[in-house]
Amino acid sequence: MQNDPEHYARLVRRAALAATLTATLLIVGKLIAWLGSGSASLLASLTDSLMDVAASLLNLMALRYATQPADDQHRFGHGKMESLAAVAQAMFIAGSSLLLILHGIDRLAHPSPINQVGMAVFVMVLSTIATAALLLYQRYVISKTGSLAIKADSLHYRSDLLMNLAVLLALGLSAWGLGMADAVLAIAIGLYMAWSAKGIAEDAIQHLLDRELPxxxxxxxxxxxxxxxxxxxxxxxxxxxxxxxxxxxxxxxxxxxxxxxxxxxxxxxxxxxxxxxxxxxxxxxxxxxxxxxxxxxxxx
The missing domain is CATH 3.30.70.1350 (Cation efflux protein, cytoplasmic domain)
Structure with missing residues (x-):
C-alpha cells in the first residue's frame, strides 16, 4: 500500500486510462470480425467491450474526482466516489449480461451459420493477449493501491478474458459443425457476467456503508x-x-x-x-x- 496519495492517484488514473484505451481498440477489431462472421458469442464479446468502454470512461472520471485532496466541503476527502463508480460498473455489467442472454436465446431459436471463422479467431486471439496484458497491469496497480474501483474494473476484464476464451471455443466448435455451441456459450457468458456484477455491487455497497476493515x-x-x-x-x-x-x-x-x-x-x-x-x-x-x-x- 502506498503512503503517498499523489502516487496512489497517479497509478489508479493510469490504470483507468489503460482500460479505456484497451477496450476501445478491442471494439474496433471485434466489430469488424462480427460483421464478417455473424457469430452470436462474438457479438456477446463485442457488446461487453462496448460496456467496458462506458464503464472505464466512467471509472476514469470518477477516479479523477475521488483522488482529489480533501477540501472545505469534503473534509474526509472524495474517496467514496470510487465505490459509487464500482456500483455503476456493476449496473453496466448486469445490463450487458441480460442483453447477451436474450441474444443467445434468440440465436438458439433462429440458428444461422458463422462465416469467416479464420478472421474471427485471429481477432479474438489478439483480444485475449491485449486483455491479459491489461489484467497484469491492473494487478500491479491493485497490489500497490488496493483501489476498489480498479478491483471492480479488473474483475470485469477477468470476465472478458474468460469470454474471449469461450468465444474461441465456440468458433472452433462451430467450425466442426456444432453451431448451437455459439449460442449456448453466449448465454453461459451472460450468466457469469451477472454473477460477477453481484459480487462487485455487494463489495462497493459495503464500502459505502462504512464496513469495518478486515x-x-x-x-x-x-x-x-x-x-x-x-x-x-x-x-x-x-x-x-x-x-x-x-x-x-x-x-x-x-x-x-x-x-x-x-x-x-x-x-x-x-x-x-x-x-x-x-x-x-x-x-x-x-x-x-x-x-x-x-x-x-x-x-x-
Whole structure:
C-alpha cells in the first residue's frame, strides 16, 4: 500500500486510462470480425467491450474526482466516489449480461451459420493477449493501491478474458459443425457476467456503508498501538475505508500522572506506526486516563 496519495492517484488514473484505451481498440477489431462472421458469442464479446468502454470512461472520471485532496466541503476527502463508480460498473455489467442472454436465446431459436471463422479467431486471439496484458497491469496497480474501483474494473476484464476464451471455443466448435455451441456459450457468458456484477455491487455497497476493515488489519492496528510502552490498552476501535484512505479511531489508555505533552507524543508515535504499516490513513486517537477506564469498567 502506498503512503503517498499523489502516487496512489497517479497509478489508479493510469490504470483507468489503460482500460479505456484497451477496450476501445478491442471494439474496433471485434466489430469488424462480427460483421464478417455473424457469430452470436462474438457479438456477446463485442457488446461487453462496448460496456467496458462506458464503464472505464466512467471509472476514469470518477477516479479523477475521488483522488482529489480533501477540501472545505469534503473534509474526509472524495474517496467514496470510487465505490459509487464500482456500483455503476456493476449496473453496466448486469445490463450487458441480460442483453447477451436474450441474444443467445434468440440465436438458439433462429440458428444461422458463422462465416469467416479464420478472421474471427485471429481477432479474438489478439483480444485475449491485449486483455491479459491489461489484467497484469491492473494487478500491479491493485497490489500497490488496493483501489476498489480498479478491483471492480479488473474483475470485469477477468470476465472478458474468460469470454474471449469461450468465444474461441465456440468458433472452433462451430467450425466442426456444432453451431448451437455459439449460442449456448453466449448465454453461459451472460450468466457469469451477472454473477460477477453481484459480487462487485455487494463489495462497493459495503464500502459505502462504512464496513469495518478486515479483522486481520484491525488486529494489526491493535497490536501496534498496544506495543507502545506507555499504552496500558485500547478500546472503542473504529475503522472504515474510502477510496485509498483508511480511517482509524481509537481510545488509548494512559497513566493518570502522564503530562499532556507526553500523552500527545505517544499518540503521534502510534499514528506514525499505523501510517507506516497501513499506508495512506487518517488516524484519530483519544487519550483516556487509566483510572477513568478502570472505574467505568467496574460499573459495567
Amino acid at each position: 479483522e486481520q488489519e484491525k488486529q494489526q492496528i491493535q497490536s501496534l498501538a498496544e506495543a507502545h510502552p506507555g499504552v496500558h490498552g485500547i478500546h472503542d476501535l473504529r475503522t472504515r475505508q474510502a477510496g485509498g484512505t483508511r480511517f482509524v479511531q481509537m481510545h488509548v489508555e494512559l497513566a493518570d500522572e502522564l503530562p499532556l505533552v507526553d500523552a500527545h507524543q505517544i499518540a503521534d508515535d502510534i499514528e506514525a506506526k499505523l501510517k507506516k504499516a497501513l499506508g495512506n490513513c487518517d488516524v484519530i486517537i483519544h487519550q483516556d486516563p487509566i483510572s477513568v477506564v478502570t472505574a467505568s469498567r467496574a460499573k459495567e
